[in-house]
Amino acid sequence: MDCVYLTSRHKTLVLVVLFALGDVSLEQASGQVQGSDNRQNIVHGTVVNAVTHEPVGRALVYSSDNRFATLTDGEGHFQFTLPEANLDMGTDSVFQIQSREVSSLGNVSGPSWLTARKPGFLDDPNESPQAEPYPGEDLTISLMPEGLIKGRVLVSASDLAAGIDVEIFARQVQDGTLRWMPRGSIQSNSNGEFRFAELLPGAYKLVTHELMDNDPADTVPGRQLYGFPPVYYPGVADFSAASTIQLTAGQTFQADISLLRQPYYPVRIPVTNAELNGGMPIVVSVQGQRGPGYSLGYDAGKKRIEGLLPNGNYLVGAETFGPNSSTGVLHIAVAGVPVEGPSMVLSRTSSIILNVKEEFSETNGTGSASWSDGRRTFSLHGPRLYLQVSVEAADDFQPQHGVTIRPPIGPNDDSLVIENIPPGRYWLRLSSSRGYVAAASVGAVDLLYQPLVVGPGSTEPIEITMRDDSAEIEGTVAGVTAQPAMTEGMVSRLSPPRAWVYCVPLPDSPGQFAQLAVGDGGKFQSQTMVPGVYRLLAFKSPQANLPYRDAEAMRAYDAKGQVVHLSAAQKTSVYVQIISHNE
Structure with a gap:
């Protein structure tokens, strides 16, 4: 097959062409330059199914900058032969497509990251979606089979409902807390069918949007109006009672929904x-x-x-x-x-005062800062210099207002006030650039572990205690080795963490959640830990969906990780094992 040359302006087109050329076998990628075989570096690996661990053939493997791309062979293997960084061939990358080969030529080094894609598969949430290649190292990139939820919307046993909006909600972790989050909606087709694709394993719920019946016979002024109220799968009255669909990797779930036509009545509330x-x-x-469903307007x-x-x-x-x-x-x-x-x-919504008690052993303060409203500039003093406080809705479908400490209203305003908090239950989120929050309470309620309940006109102040006798931790994660040594011709680049350690306070124990990056040799450390008892969990990749604020959900880790007691102003050394997602 004749060579086709594409400049760097066509990088995206190359990726499309790889999928489109069904008659061309693209099983290996080579950066071979004529007459320079002795200056080559080889990167190779395998793309596997994250569930079955079987190889995934004809998956697209490409670099983050789109300079390198290939399809895996029937055994899921791929290989790149890369030119060295000191090739003097100009600054433009050139792509060469040949039978069984894609070449990247030019004044370039190897790819920084490699990613795999294939229709019907998703990034493995238990692994990093990007693999860092090193010549001679055998890479493994895992892909998760997508889940599907599909079904039909019916008005009766035989009549299909077209044009009905069906919305899907997923149980996801947000800031360590499990919440029901909207994932999108789709309209049923002319056959009443709907389909949600590219779903990861997890918990889901379905609800239809209400729809008024536009039958001309029923829209005459003065006649009774009809509509189709929301239906919470499989057919219950509200979102909390709806069935949870537990979807596994690669599963297809059939969810048929039946609507019920009902009379609607005018509502007017002054x-x-x-x-x-x-x-x-x-x-x-x-x-x-x-929960989602019904609506009125103002x-x-x-x-x-x-x-x-x-x-x-x-x-x-x-x-x-x-x-x-x-x-x-x-x-x-x-x-x-x-x-x-x-x-x-x-x-009126509530305003709550924060009283901060400082128990610092160091008295040198935290420097200076100022705040401006565009017309005046005020110097900040005391806790305003280091303490950040916000409230976060504790219940599903409770509006998130992003309420924080009110800015100063004058040059001597050192008061800390959270304004405009609607009634509801909230988690108090506190962070500090000086010391740590040792206690936070309102009345007898410990706000580090229990939600703040705000009613109409709530005024009881929040009491906060600050300390600076932080604990220190240093440790090693077993099985994490140093990255391969640089060879001649390789270009140095920043290396990502080799693993992650999550420090989760045990229930009813002082402490504050922390995420620590693990470097070469499995080493990690922190000098600013809040004293308390923690469970340390180590993973190869970031765990965005770790429900560390949910004591019930964290029971799944009771037999995992390492429990450590971090004492004030003391250093503790630990040794932690990596947790496999198969455990």
Whole structure:
């Protein structure tokens, strides 16, 4: 086959061509330059199925900069023969496509990272998606078979529903906490079918969006209106009661959903004392259970919440934003007739004072800093220099407001106040650039382990104690070796961590979660650990989905890792074993 030369402007096209040329066997990649065989470096490896560990043939393996690419052979093998970095061939990379070969030529070194792709497969969440190649080292890149959830939306046993929005939610970890998160929606086709692809193993739920029936016979003014309320798979009344679909790697799950046509009735709720600075979102919860599904809107001209709902019991919530933000809730029951009132009265959101007690042994402070509102500049003093505080909603589908400490309102304002907190349950998130948070409480509630409950008009202050007698830890992760030595012609580059150590405080123990990078030889250390009892868990790759704040979920690791006690102002040495995702 004749050679085709592509400049670096066509890198993306090369990747497409590799898949498109079905009649060309692209099983090896070679950077061979005529007459320079003695200056070659070889990188080779295998792409495997993360579940069965069987080889994956005809997977695309390519470098992060798209300069190198090849398809694996029938045994999942790939190989790159790379030119040395000192080749004097100009600055433009050139791609050469030949039968069974893709060449990358030019003044380049080997690829920084290699990644694999194949339709029907995803990155293995238990391994790094990018492999760092070294000449002579046999690489293994694992791919996870995708999961599928598909089904049909039916109006009756024989009638299919087209154009219905179906939304999928996944149970995911966010900042160490398990939450139900939206993953997208899709509309059923003309046959009532829907399909969610590229799903990793995990827990999922399905819900349909409500839809009004647009039958012309039923849209005549004065006639009864009908619609299709949300359905929570397999057919329950609210999101909390919906079945959880436990999807395994490569599994296809069939989920058929039946809709029920119901009468809808007008709902009108007057709102008093609303000061709008950015709209008024309305949240409708079925039987008081938060979750997606029903909706109402706010008419600012008429100063009322209005819309349509089927029969049922609902909790309607409203919220305004800005310096005078306010919230309100109202229980209503729809029972075969329109709902008129009662009125919703909005209440101001809460502001909570933070009292900080410093128990520092070092008195040299943390330097200086200032804050500006664009017109005036204020010097910051005391805890404002080092303490960051925010509140995070503790419950699923509770709005995340990103509420933090109020900026200073004057040159001598050293007060710490969190303003505009709507009623609800919140986790208090604290971090400090000086020492650590030894205690945080409101009344008898320990806010390091229990949520902050905010009601209308809550004013009880939060008490925080700061200390600086941090503990130190140093250790070794077994089985982590140094990276291969640099050979002549290789270009030096920053190396990623060889593994990760997660320090998870045991339930009811002082301590603060920490993630530590592991270097060559398996070494790791930290001089700023909060004293307490920890379980140390070591993994080869980052664990973004580790639910370290969920004591129940972390029981799966009770027999794993190393438990250590870190004492104030003391250094502790540990030895930790790598945890395999197969354990």
